Amino acid sequence: MPLLPTEAVERKKLPIGTGVLKYFPLALAEVAKASVAGNKQHLDGQPLHWDRSKSTDDYDAMIRHALQLDDPDENGVSHVGAMMWRALAVGEKLLESRQNKVRAGKAAQREANILRDPNDQI
Numbered sequence: 001m002p003l004l005p006t007e008a009v010e011r012k013k014l015p016i017g018t019g020v021l022k023y024f025p026l027a028l029a030e031v032a033k034a035s036v037a038g039n040k041q042h043l044d045g046q047p048l049h050w051d052r053s054k055s056t057d058d059y060d061a062m063i064r065h066a067l068q069l070d071d072p073d074e075n076g077v078s079h080v081g082a083m084m085w086r087a088l089a090v091g092e093k094l095l096e097s098r099q100n101k102v103r104a105g106k107a108a109q110r111e112a113n114i115l116r117d118p119n120d121q122i
Helices: 016-021 025-043 058-067 079-115
Strands: none
Touching: 016 025, 025 079, 058 079
């Protein structure tokens, strides 16, 4: 299942640039700051990447940051930036899980069709 639709008409219905990036430039810049700071904190010296083995409590961390929005920033990262980063992590994992379930369901259906005796009447 591709990330974006393969049909041009359908792709144009997903305005990532004008429908997301242009709407929230400050917020997304803050998420990028949180990403860099998190990489420095947990993976110092490594290229920027998401080590999911160190990101196991995203929902709880998101809530903790939400509760601290008015507190001073930590390590140069605002709580709002960290909260949004965690919200994106929660969303990404949830959508991946749903996508994997759909794929598994389609694979199971294909397997069932392959294994089904063509002489069986349904």
